[in-house]
Amino acid sequence: MKEQLQARLQQLTIELSDSFDVVKRHLQIEGHDAILLFLSSLSDSQLISNLVEGLTITATNHVELTFYPGSVEKVKDPKKAVINMLSGQCLVLLDSSQYYFCIETRHYPSRSNAEPSVERSVRGAHDGFVENVILNVGLIRRRIRDPRLSVIMHKEGVKTRTDVAYVYIKHLVDPDVLSDFETRMKQLSETEILSERNLVEQLYGKTLNPYPHVRYTERPDICAIHLLQGYLVALVDNAPTAVILPTTFFEQTKQIEEYTQTTIVASFTRILRLIGILFSLYLLPLWIALVIDQNPTMLHLPMKNVHLFTFGFQIILADIVVEWIRQSLIHTPTILSSIMSFIAVFVLGDMAIELGAYTKEILIMVALCNIGNLLTPSYELSLANKVFRIFIGALALFFGQTGFCFGVFLHIVVLMSTKTIKFPYLYPLIPFSYKECSRILFGSPIRVNKARKK
Incomplete structure (x- = not known):
């Protein structure tokens, strides 16, 4: 192994504590040295095997080393590379490059996406969110196959580095709601995020008011309907509950049966x-x-x-x-x-x-x-x-x-x-809106803003 590659590995090893699931593998293929660094507890062994196979095939055929089948992120900061590795990605170090290649090989332990026990439906879908944010995003994408559906991922917390994703549809989402949420995310203090409730408290502060400032749900179909109506959805890894905002008192009274x-x-x-x-x-x-x-x-x-x-x-x-x-x-x-x-x-x-x-x-x-x-x-x-x-x-x-x-x-x-984003909590009753009140009582629950479709 070349000294430069050995020094980079040593630098990463210093950042990591001794753990049984931290795996280091040295590969030497056709004169090329490579090091694979990953967590066996969070990485898929089959994807790791495919990655090694791809390196072997490209090297033996005198082709530039190619990573497949996962997505690849080229990182220069070693601390960011370590955080990605601790999230379940495979870290690849090459003797011919100064970058750290983060390969998508995550495979989180997860339960089946059964119907939520607190939001059951007779005619609706019988799947629900789980504690895996990647699967939760997939459940939403399965329902909305629009190329304008945006999923933005952040890592929050000093020690937890929890994945926080927020989802919206461009040209449908309310720009004021999106701007306010992104501003609050940028100003988020270095507090550990462990759940969706923890995230909401950090974004909007703690209060003695018992009423929820956002809507919580474990149903992907409810999230899909609200995304089509211009709402924003936030997902936190390790939490099976999504956050929908903005919300009102009457929004909290809607049930999935209304849509079926x-x-x-x-x-x-x-x-x-x-x-x-x-x-x-x-x-x-x-x-x-x-x-x-x-x-x-x-x-x-x-x-x-x-x-x-x-x-x-x-x-x-x-x-x-x-x-x-x-x-x-x-x-x-x-x-x-x-x-x-x-x-x-x-x-x-x-x-x-x-x-x-x-x-x-x-x-x-x-x-x-x-x-x-x-x-x-x-x-x-x-x-x-x-x-x-x-x-x-x-x-x-x-x-x-x-x-x-x-x-x-x-x-x-x-x-x-009660403070919420954009709308008063008792809207459309206070301030009164006849059109919105009629829609809540008698209208169709799914309403896409036609003016923003294009």
Whole structure:
């Protein structure tokens, strides 16, 4: 091996710690010296074999050394070359060149792209994003075969060097949204990026507002639809969730079923879903206010001799028990999940009512509100709605109808003050747009901006 090539290898070795999966291979073909440096844990052995075969064939036929079948990047900075190698690429050093050749040989461990458990569909596609950003980009390209589809890749973080890709369609994407996102990416501090939530916090800052400033989804078909509508999609390696921006409150209430049903059925289910989301927010606090102020309702529920603290404790207990059951179902192993149905019968059934833990009326109201939460397509939006439902319910418990009205007013103020890119959070309701409201309730969910098609 030539001394110059040996010195370059030594320089790279200093940058790397001792690891079993760091593989170094020295090749000598027809008087040419080459060194292959790669990670066995992140590289495809078949692609490495094809690479060596390509070098051998071209050298023995007295042709300039050719790398195939992967893409090749010629790098001069040794630190950047090491980062590419740690991402799964094969690093090739030649005695006849001062450059570092980064060959695409990545093969990340990944699970199957099954349908997301939180965004299921009856008629829609049954695939979903995984923790491999390359596969996720492929799932989007499979749906949009437009040459103007742009995928820009960045590496963020000092130690993680996580791949962050953002996707958009030229001439369709909103230029203000794209410009704002790219500016924020350039100003991104040297903070480690491990998930899509981590990325959003670094781009837009942390806030006490529980409402999501972007939309999260694990469905590639949802991303494809939004790209056609001029949105921007961000993907983070090691995270199966995509970030769609900009977003609004009503954008978060859309479900994949709207895109797979007829217009009448889609509009009908959309309106029912919005009513259910409204119930999940205000039904329980409104009922609490009516009970506290001794106002009759159409339900003819008993309201006499209501003890404030007992009534409040029963409602809080019922809501907490439902939340406990929800969280336990998420974290319980599948083989033990059937046991939760028996537990739910005991803590929410007739036995709990007979023991005086809560009344039937309280269970009915809590159940209706939680059904509304489950109707909400966005998991983050449903949790934020639950937080404000508890807050408004507490105000109604202590101050009656006055507290309820003040809580609703404060909730609307928070929604109006929620900052997003380009659009107000309550758009098209505030500011009101008849055309956009009609499209949300009755119009076609897929709308491509015709003015930007060319």
